[in-house]
Amino acid sequence: MKSNTSVLLSVAVAILGFIVISVSGINIPGQYLFVIGALATGLAIQFIPTTKSTNTSEEANTADFTTATLYVGNLPYRANEMAIRTLFSEHGKVISVRLMKDKHTGKRRGFGFVEMPEEDAKNAIAALNEYEFQDRSLKVREANERAPRNDDNSEN
Template identity: 70%
Template sequence: MNIPPRYTYCVMVTVVLTVIAYFISPTIAVGILVGGLISPLFAMCQPTSQQSVAPVASSTAQTPAKSFSVAAATSAEQDETVIISRADYTGDVKTIYVGNLPYRANEAAIRKLFSEYGLVLSVRLVKDRDTGKRRGYGFVEMPADAADAAIAALNETEYLQRTLKVREANEKKEVLKPEDESSNSAEL
């Protein structure tokens, strides 16, 4: 059995602390000894997050099947991926509108779905302001070339028994505030 070096280090530190604690109180020393030898074993069972995920180039992206399963959506919650924010990305970014989403789909599942076509910078699923429930649509930000590949591949595909509507998002329109409208009418 391979014993990792960090467990050996934990055992040495535990023995030193136990000897010091023995002079203060033997009960505390026993607690430190048991805790110091058992707790590192639980840490060894945890998966390490030292994996790095490189962005997938759009030319090498493969077209997935037209239907996605529930298992693919739930496994997305368990995967660890490196998330790059839009502020850290310096290239051209496109915002993609994703409509007709199943209400049970969450941000992690949508990120996993779109990450097959390239780097996903952000996922925002719109929720109802009063109830907090998802409204069935959202927005995904991706680099421009990866966004085009994702739109072409995912539009009109079935995802969790719903046919997705995927297209480039419209720009936000500036809304005039009521005080702006009154000041414009007074000038005429």
């Protein structure tokens, strides 16, 4: 917020300085005008009250509930995030959609995850598990927590 204000204030000071100099006929080099404008802007910004950003109703709503992550399997490879979001949105609020891709080929792997509020997730599971979507029978269930990954190859 302050950066936008400082840019606007700098422009205003520059325009005002140009008008004052043009009208008065005073001959002041540009670099001095720049320094004067920068100092004036810096001082003025110190006195501009900062407004605390308020949450939009959507931001406030997302913080007021617990979420559940759903595993969605047997997805058609041609399905994209928007198609899955649209399908799940019919059963509640969708917070995020992540479709998994092979890291070497970049092709979709046929499964993904949808994050929803807990109540909406229960509705989506009931409605969409075994649902025919683009000629595939979806598998929808609550996702399991990912096990911690052990990157070192030693067996302990």
